[in-house]
Every structure is written in C-alpha cells, then in structure tokens.
Amino acid sequence: MIRPASRIASAAAAPALVVVLLATLPVWLGHHPYYVNIASQILLWAVAALALNVLVGYAGLVSLGHAALLAMAGYTVGLLLQAGYGHLAADLGAIAVTLAASAVFAVLALRSTGVGFLMITLALGQIVWGIAYRWAGLTNGDNGISLAARPAPFGLSLAGAEAFYYTALLIFLMALVSMRILVRSPFGASLAGTRDQPRRMTALGFNVWLIRFLAFLASGFWSGVAGLLYVYYHQFIAPPAAALTASAEILLMVISGGAATLLGPIAGAAIVVIMKNVASAYIERWNLVLGVIFILIISFMPEGLVPGSVRLARAAWVWLRARLPGREGRYTQERIS
Amino acid sequence: MARKLNRRTFLAGTAAGTAATALRFPAPAVAQAASFKIGLLTVKTGPLAQGGIQMEQGILTFLKEKANTLAGRKVELLIADTGGNPAGARTKAQEVIERDKVNVILGPLAAFELLAITDYVRDNATPLISLAAAEDVTQRRANPFIIRPSATSAQCCHVMGEYATKELKHRRAATISEDFAFGYEQMAGFQRVFEDSGGKVVKKLWPPLVTPDYTPFIAQIGNVDCVFNGFAGSNPVKFMRSYADLGLKAKTPLLAGWTAMDDALLRSLGDEAVGVVSAAFYSADFGSDSNKRFVAAMQKDYNVLPGGYSAGMYVAGQCVEAAIQALGAQADDRKALAEALHKVSLADTPRGAVKFDAYGNVVGDVFIRRCEKKGSALVNTVIKTYPNVSQFWTYNEKEFLANPVYTRDYPPARNLEN
Structure with a gap:
C-alpha cells in the first residue's frame, strides 16, 4: 500500500540526491583544489567512458581506438587556438573534426563486427597516434601542444579548480541525460536489437548498418566533448593521450563498471582515476592493485561492478530475509490484525 | 551556478560544511615553524x-648526508610517481x-x-629544478620558476661534435x-657542431623507442669514421651488444651522449662498451670532494655506481640548500626562492662548479670519457674536461634563439648519403 508510492518517491529521490551530492562535492572535499581536481578528472573520464559505452554496451561493438577521437578533439582545439581562433570557434571546430573523423572511422570499421571491428578501430587509433607522434611539424611530436589558458565563457573564468569542476559536472550531467534518452528511445531499442539479433533486425526492415553508424557518431560526439574537457583540464596534449593504452583504459572503465548500464562506466572511471592518481601516492605498486581489482571484478562480477553489486546485494537480501526469524511472524501478525 | 545550487540545497550544504570542517586539513600554523x-x-x-629510481636515490643520499636539515631548516621530502x-x-x-x-619541486625525468x-x-608560482632535458624550457620558453642544473639535450652533444673533429679527427659520421x-635534440646538437667544425653527418638513423633488434639499423650505417649514439634507458645496452656482435666495433668507433654511457649502466655492460667515448655533464670518476662523498654513500647504501640521474638530483639538493641559505627566513616566499635559485653559484658539486645563465640553465663542466676495463669492472675515465659549457655552446645567444628549436629536421642535414 505504501510501498509503490515510496518506490516512486525513491526513484525520483535517488538521482536528485546524487545531483545534490555532486553539486556540493567541493564543500564535502573542504574546497581543497587537489581533491576537486581529481573529481573533475573522474567526470571527464566518465564522459569518455559513457561515450564508448554507446558502442561497447548498447551496440555490442568493442572499439579500441576511442582515445584517438578524444585526442583528435584535444589537438584540434590546441592547433586552432595556436592559429589565433577564439575558444568557441576552436571548440566547434574540434567537435566538427571529431564527428568527421568518427564518420570515417565508422565507415571503415563497420565493414566488420566483433574482432574485426576491434582490430580496425585499433589500427585507426594507432594511425592517429602515429600522426600525433611523427608529424612533428603539425603536432609538435612528443613535446605536445600547450594551451595558454582555459576559456572564460560568459565572463566566468574556468581557471580555478571549482569553476572547472562545475563546468565538467554540467557537461557530465548533460551526457548522462542524453545517454538515458538515447537508450530509452526507439533508436536505443533498435540499437540493442542490432546488437542481439542483427539478422532479424535486417529481416524486419531495419537498416542495421545505418543504426550502427549513427551510434558511432553519437559515441564520437561525446568522445570529442570528453576531449575538450581533457585538453582544457590539462592545458596540454601529447601523443600518449591518443595511445593504445589510453584507449584500453577507457574500455576497462566501461567493462569493469558494467557495459550497457548507465552508471557502470561512471563507476569504472572513478575506480581507474582514483587508483591512478590518489592511491598511487600511497601504494608504490598501484598498478598491481588495480590489476587485482580488475581480476576480482571479472571473477565475481563478470557483468561489471554496478550490475554485479546490485545482483550480489539482491542475493544477500534474499538470503537474509529467508533467515530472519521474526520477519515471517511479523508479516502474519500484520495480516491478521 | 554554484551559489544557486547551494541555496537550493541549504540543509545538505550546512551538513556538508560541518563535516568538511572536521575533514579539512589543518593549515600550517606559522610558516617558519613548518618544515621546508x-x-x-x-x-x-x-x-x-x-x-x-636513481633520481630518488640521489636526493635521498643528499638529504641523508645533511641529516634532513638544509641551512638550519628541517626538510620534508614528498615523492610522487608520475608513471612517465x-x-x-x-x-x-x-x-x-x-x-x-x-616549497620546491625536483624533477621530472x-x-x-x-x-x-x-x-x-609558473601559474602556481612554485620553483622547479628540472632533470628533464627539453631545450626550450630554458630557451625560447624560458620560465622564471625553472632552473636546470643537469644539462639541455644538446649541451653535451655540442661538446662531442667538436671533440670528434678536433681531437679524434673524424670527418664522416x-x-x-x-x-x-x-x-x-641530441643528434641535432652534435650534427651542428660537427659540421661547423669540418665534419659531415652522412647518415641519421631513428629506430623506434621500442626496438627488439637493432640489426637492420646497424646494417644501414655504411662507410663512416664514427657513429654517434644517443640512446637512453636500457636501449644502449641492447644497441651496443648488437653493434659489437655485428663486428662494427672493431671497424668504426662508437661515440655516445650522456644517457647512452651513464655510469649507472656500466654494470649492465661488458666488453662491448670498452673504448666507447662519451660526453657527459657528470662522471663518477670526477675527483671533487662532494663527488667522493656522494659516490661512497651511494655505493654503501644502494651498492650502485651513481650516474647522471642521481647526480642531477644531488646537485639539485645542493641548489636548494644554497637558496635557503641566501634567503634565510624568507625561504618560504616562492618567488624569492625562484630568484635565489637562479643566482645560485656552487664551487663544489659532484659535477664541478655550477652556475646558471639568464634562462635558468646550468653553465658547467662537460667531461669527455673513455670506457675502460679496470680489473673486472668498467670505468668511464675522464680524458678531457671542457669547462663552463653553456647551453648555447660557442654560438651567439641571440642568433641561437632566433633559430627554431632542434628537431629531427632542424638544422637540416645537407650531407646525407644513401
């Protein structure tokens, strides 16, 4: 009687609570710029992981070249700013370049699925990395490109840690909401259809290739946005941003957190960023610990941290309820009265 | 944006604030009382x-020698791993x-x-004492908060360029x-001086950072008087072994930059390294008092012969000490510290006398060493010392800076042969 109502309330309250927590996070962190910066990094990688999740989770296409798209946006911003363009023009240019590159990536990679798709995206990513590394006349090689300053949209400077955090939070929430809309839309359903039953989808008259292509563009768009956040956060971009290890790291975030869920990639991004940046200050062999965490996740929660925790929590609840002695009795009493 | 959200969530905010006060880090009460x-x-x-790891050993050795007290000030060292x-x-x-x-950063690598x-x-006004060699940081993009007591990439290679033509009489490299x-940057510096003093660089080879086998590259070397190599990390060990195995060592002398024949590498090397001539800003063989102390302490504590990475950090520590000494109670002022670091002039360091130019780069000795076998161990014996070498070598500073930074294609190699 009360339960359905409370469930609705909790369904609305949970996201609101999370937003409130995130919005007040700098306060919780004592306005400490270092920890606020770590939070910004988690948000920016979460956007990148959400972007990749469109392909890996909902389209069933595992890409190992997404860091290249992110880096391409970063490099375009750096180069356009160097050429004397303003921030807005540079940002729009970067998104346009990333979308164009995503289209090229998609046309080439979508000739195949599965391992073939993975290998083609890997090769394309390596080409971008190679250009960043070797075409020193354009990209300044492994010395990278520096940005003089962060932008100041509407006169609000993003130079400070908290100003940047709130910008990253706003963009992150936009990414999250757009992902939810995408996943719940008819397009999202058809995308999941192309993942699970591509031949049936074709038989039903869906253009499987086009659906995947559009998903790739959506993924590329948000990767580009993550790239903007990346380059403005670091004010520097160099070839390692486009490297295979960076692509693999984003993929690890998606898989460890839980592909095809909205919250999984965010949890994955948080784990990787925290291990890399915070735990490494205390544990010298931090990548060993990160490896052990991934092995534990894969062993006990092969579906990922978020869905795995939900499953384990449910199982624990069922187990507990079956063994709570008073519980059954109270229910019967309530019913009698 | 932030204010609006805070007002709307006033209660949560207040709760958070209370918690945060409890969590917040205690501010240093009096700056002077706190450690440096x-x-x-x-x-x-x-x-x-x-x-x-050698960098870390170098600064730990220095701080241990000083009992963690520099010019009367207690020092705290915080070590962070960048992952490279x-x-x-x-x-x-x-x-x-x-x-x-x-107060000050040492590194990165x-x-x-x-x-x-x-x-x-620079934006955060924190002085930094670099080991990394990137030329432009003390040249076209000089930074008032950065000094470099080790060397730019080309600083030792300029010297090798001249030594190769004038003393070794090599003409084709x-x-x-x-x-x-x-x-x-290393190869460009060598090429520039080598060609300006009468030599010709006829071949430039660039194996990737990770190369399992150098044979295909060594096979392309051809008819030259000498080969100058600038490998770093563990690559020189692999390269020199292949170079000797393929029989080139007997025919064509090998020259090296500082990372390629670093003293710390010697114990990983064998006969293939004997006779290699290298230019370096530091040599474990150098006879200054501080170097004798440093080498003895490194051998005692870590059982290693120190190389440029450790020595660079030891000298960096000496620079910090000199700057604190100069500033006294003012040492917590980071801007003053950066200025004091630029003015540091040391007579006795493990690499000899050290001072800095207007761009924050060291002016100091560069050693030409020949690798020799003494007993069962290899030693880089100093055969010539070039005193007070500047990052601009003998070139005019203004003209040097008017040119682009050294790259793969600059200065252009005009004498390449196929």
Missing part, C-alpha cells in the same frame, strides 16, 4: 622507472603543489613531462638515436 617541503616528481613504474606520462606528471604536480604545498607542467608551475624529441 621538497616534492620529487619521479617515475617508479613503467619503462622509465630505472632512471626514476604527461597527464600523470600534471596530476602529480597538482598533488604536490595543491595538496602538499611544497622526461622532456614531455616537463613540457606538460611548465606553464602550470652517422648518428643513431631513438625516434623522439630527446633523440632529435
């Missing part, structure tokens, strides 16, 4: 870790500056790490180095 904090940005994981990549260097720089509030944080340390900025 040194942040070391080094690499302890990944392929660059070997050099990074630019984003990691940036995050760790934030960690030591924003969280730990260090790699050029691209330094380039990723140079603007950041091939260069070989990893395909990255440190390699380009």
Whole structure:
C-alpha cells in the first residue's frame, strides 16, 4: 500500500540526491583544489567512458581506438587556438573534426563486427597516434601542444579548480541525460536489437548498418566533448593521450563498471582515476592493485561492478530475509490484525 | 551556478560544511615553524622507472648526508610517481603543489613531462629544478620558476661534435638515436657542431623507442669514421651488444651522449662498451670532494655506481640548500626562492662548479670519457674536461634563439648519403 508510492518517491529521490551530492562535492572535499581536481578528472573520464559505452554496451561493438577521437578533439582545439581562433570557434571546430573523423572511422570499421571491428578501430587509433607522434611539424611530436589558458565563457573564468569542476559536472550531467534518452528511445531499442539479433533486425526492415553508424557518431560526439574537457583540464596534449593504452583504459572503465548500464562506466572511471592518481601516492605498486581489482571484478562480477553489486546485494537480501526469524511472524501478525 | 545550487540545497550544504570542517586539513600554523617541503616528481613504474629510481636515490643520499636539515631548516621530502606520462606528471604536480604545498619541486625525468607542467608551475608560482632535458624550457620558453642544473639535450652533444673533429679527427659520421624529441635534440646538437667544425653527418638513423633488434639499423650505417649514439634507458645496452656482435666495433668507433654511457649502466655492460667515448655533464670518476662523498654513500647504501640521474638530483639538493641559505627566513616566499635559485653559484658539486645563465640553465663542466676495463669492472675515465659549457655552446645567444628549436629536421642535414 505504501510501498509503490515510496518506490516512486525513491526513484525520483535517488538521482536528485546524487545531483545534490555532486553539486556540493567541493564543500564535502573542504574546497581543497587537489581533491576537486581529481573529481573533475573522474567526470571527464566518465564522459569518455559513457561515450564508448554507446558502442561497447548498447551496440555490442568493442572499439579500441576511442582515445584517438578524444585526442583528435584535444589537438584540434590546441592547433586552432595556436592559429589565433577564439575558444568557441576552436571548440566547434574540434567537435566538427571529431564527428568527421568518427564518420570515417565508422565507415571503415563497420565493414566488420566483433574482432574485426576491434582490430580496425585499433589500427585507426594507432594511425592517429602515429600522426600525433611523427608529424612533428603539425603536432609538435612528443613535446605536445600547450594551451595558454582555459576559456572564460560568459565572463566566468574556468581557471580555478571549482569553476572547472562545475563546468565538467554540467557537461557530465548533460551526457548522462542524453545517454538515458538515447537508450530509452526507439533508436536505443533498435540499437540493442542490432546488437542481439542483427539478422532479424535486417529481416524486419531495419537498416542495421545505418543504426550502427549513427551510434558511432553519437559515441564520437561525446568522445570529442570528453576531449575538450581533457585538453582544457590539462592545458596540454601529447601523443600518449591518443595511445593504445589510453584507449584500453577507457574500455576497462566501461567493462569493469558494467557495459550497457548507465552508471557502470561512471563507476569504472572513478575506480581507474582514483587508483591512478590518489592511491598511487600511497601504494608504490598501484598498478598491481588495480590489476587485482580488475581480476576480482571479472571473477565475481563478470557483468561489471554496478550490475554485479546490485545482483550480489539482491542475493544477500534474499538470503537474509529467508533467515530472519521474526520477519515471517511479523508479516502474519500484520495480516491478521 | 554554484551559489544557486547551494541555496537550493541549504540543509545538505550546512551538513556538508560541518563535516568538511572536521575533514579539512589543518593549515600550517606559522610558516617558519613548518618544515621546508621538497616534492620529487619521479617515475617508479613503467619503462622509465630505472632512471626514476636513481633520481630518488640521489636526493635521498643528499638529504641523508645533511641529516634532513638544509641551512638550519628541517626538510620534508614528498615523492610522487608520475608513471612517465604527461597527464600523470600534471596530476602529480597538482598533488604536490595543491595538496602538499611544497616549497620546491625536483624533477621530472622526461622532456614531455616537463613540457606538460611548465606553464602550470609558473601559474602556481612554485620553483622547479628540472632533470628533464627539453631545450626550450630554458630557451625560447624560458620560465622564471625553472632552473636546470643537469644539462639541455644538446649541451653535451655540442661538446662531442667538436671533440670528434678536433681531437679524434673524424670527418664522416652517422648518428643513431631513438625516434623522439630527446633523440632529435641530441643528434641535432652534435650534427651542428660537427659540421661547423669540418665534419659531415652522412647518415641519421631513428629506430623506434621500442626496438627488439637493432640489426637492420646497424646494417644501414655504411662507410663512416664514427657513429654517434644517443640512446637512453636500457636501449644502449641492447644497441651496443648488437653493434659489437655485428663486428662494427672493431671497424668504426662508437661515440655516445650522456644517457647512452651513464655510469649507472656500466654494470649492465661488458666488453662491448670498452673504448666507447662519451660526453657527459657528470662522471663518477670526477675527483671533487662532494663527488667522493656522494659516490661512497651511494655505493654503501644502494651498492650502485651513481650516474647522471642521481647526480642531477644531488646537485639539485645542493641548489636548494644554497637558496635557503641566501634567503634565510624568507625561504618560504616562492618567488624569492625562484630568484635565489637562479643566482645560485656552487664551487663544489659532484659535477664541478655550477652556475646558471639568464634562462635558468646550468653553465658547467662537460667531461669527455673513455670506457675502460679496470680489473673486472668498467670505468668511464675522464680524458678531457671542457669547462663552463653553456647551453648555447660557442654560438651567439641571440642568433641561437632566433633559430627554431632542434628537431629531427632542424638544422637540416645537407650531407646525407644513401
């Protein structure tokens, strides 16, 4: 009687609570710029992981070249700013370049699925990395490109840690909401259809290739946005941003957190960023610990941290309820009265 | 934006504020009473870790010798592992500056790490004493907060260029180095001086950073008087072994930059290294008092012969000490500290006398060494010392800076043969 109502309330309250927590996070962190910066990094990688999740989770296409798209946006911003363009023009240019590159990536990679798709995206990513590394006349090689300053949209400077955090939070929430809309839309359903039953989808008259292509563009768009956040956060971009290890790291975030869920990639991004940046200050062999965490996740929660925790929590609840002695009795009493 | 959200969530905010006060880090009560904090940005994981660990040993040896007290000031060392990549260097720089509030940063190791944080340390007004060699940080993009007591990439290679023509009478040279900025800058410096003093660089080879087998590259070397190599990390060990195995060692003498024949590498090398002539800003063989103490302490504590990575950090420590001494109670003023660091002039360091030019780069000795076998151990014996070598070598500073920074294609190699 009360339960359905409370469930609705909790369904609305949970996201609101999370937003409130995130919005007040700098306060919780004592306005400490270092920890606020770590939070910004988690948000920016979460956007990148959400972007990749469109392909890996909902389209069933595992890409190992997404860091290249992110880096391409970063490099375009750096180069356009160097050429004397303003921030807005540079940002729009970067998104346009990333979308164009995503289209090229998609046309080439979508000739195949599965391992073939993975290998083609890997090769394309390596080409971008190679250009960043070797075409020193354009990209300044492994010395990278520096940005003089962060932008100041509407006169609000993003130079400070908290100003940047709130910008990253706003963009992150936009990414999250757009992902939810995408996943719940008819397009999202058809995308999941192309993942699970591509031949049936074709038989039903869906253009499987086009659906995947559009998903790739959506993924590329948000990767580009993550790239903007990346380059403005670091004010520097160099070839390692486009490297295979960076692509693999984003993929690890998606898989460890839980592909095809909205919250999984965010949890994955948080784990990787925290291990890399915070735990490494205390544990010298931090990548060993990160490896052990991934092995534990894969062993006990092969579906990922978020869905795995939900499953384990449910199982624990069922187990507990079956063994709570008073519980059954109270229910019967309530019913009698 | 932030205010609006806070007002709307007033209750949560108040609760959070209370919790945050409890969590917040205690501010240092009186600056003078607090210890002087040194942040070391080094690499302890990944392929660059070997050099990074030597850096850490170098500064630990210095601080141990001084009983963690520099010019009467208690010193605290905070060590951060960048992982050897630019984003990691940036995050760790934030960690030591924003969280730990260090007075000065030592490191980082790699050029691209330094380039990723140079603007950041200036914006946050934190002095940095670099080991990374990126030329432009003390040239066209000189930074008032950065000094470099080790060397630019080309500083020792300029010297080798002259030594090869004037003393060794080589006329035709091939260069070989990893395909990255440190390699380009080293080879460009060698080529420029070598050709300006009468030689010709007829071949430039660039194996990738990770090359399992150097044979195909060595096979291309051809008819030259000498080969100059600028490898770094563990690559010189692999390269020199192949070079000797293929029989070139007997025919064509091998010359080396400082990383390629670093003293710390000697115990990984064998007969293939005997006779290699190298130019370095530091030599374990050098006879200054501080160097004797340093080498003895490194051998006692870590059982290693120190090389440029450790010595660079030891000298960096000496620079910090001299700057604190000069400033006294003012040493907590980071801007004053940066200025004092630029003015440091030391007579006795493990690498000899050290002072800095207007761009913050060291002017100091460069040693020409020949690798010899003494008993069962290899030693880099100093055969010539070039005193007071500047990053601009003998070139006019203004003209030097008017040219582009050294790259793979600059200065252009006009004498290449196929």
